[in-house]
Amino acid sequence: MTSQAKLLRTLRRVTVFIAVLGVVYLATRYQTITLPSTGCSPVARFAAGDRLIVDGRPRPLEKGDAVLVRDDAGRLQLTMVESLRETDGSLWCVSNVPECPGFSSEQAGWIDPSRVAGRVLFGWSL
Numbered sequence: 001m002t003s004q005a006k007l008l009r010t011l012r013r014v015t016v017f018i019a020v021l022g023v024v025y026l027a028t029r030y031q032t033i034t035l036p037s038t039g040c041s042p043v044a045r046f047a048a049g050d051r052l053i054v055d056g057r058p059r060p061l062e063k064g065d066a067v068l069v070r071d072d073a074g075r076l077q078l079t080m081v082e083s084l085r086e087t088d089g090s091l092w093c094v095s096n097v098p099e100c101p102g103f104s105s106e107q108a109g110w111i112d113p114s115r116v117a118g119r120v121l122f123g124w125s126l
Contacts, residue, residue, distance in 0.1 A: 029057055035078070042095035042102025043080050050123040058119035061091065066120035069093060069103060069111055076117055077103030089113045
């Protein structure tokens with residue numbers, strides 16, 4: 001085998017290895033969640049039945065971010081960050097659709113950042 005053929009074979013293996021690592025990274029960091037098709041969405045930019053891409057290790061959250069939060073029963077709740085407390089990073093979350101009340105800090109109080117399961121990057125209708 002010539003040195004050029006060996007180099008090409010090695011490059012192919014390295015490329016496949018990097019591609020596999022990329023797929024593993026994407027699969028462990030992001031997940032797809034589908035909102036229930038019945039009912040409504042408590043966040044105005046999403047509708048019932050939308051599919052959401054969620055970052056399980058989000059960068060620091062900001063006002064206006066849509067997030068998935070675990071409630072006291074351990075269920076995921078879609079809500080929106082209205083404000084952040086500087087001292088401990090706690091979140092004040094709201095539902096911004098009056099016709100569709102959802103999980104809100106008005107009932108739950110300030111939310112510990114450890115209860116955030118992920119930040120919604122975007123959603124689309126099926």
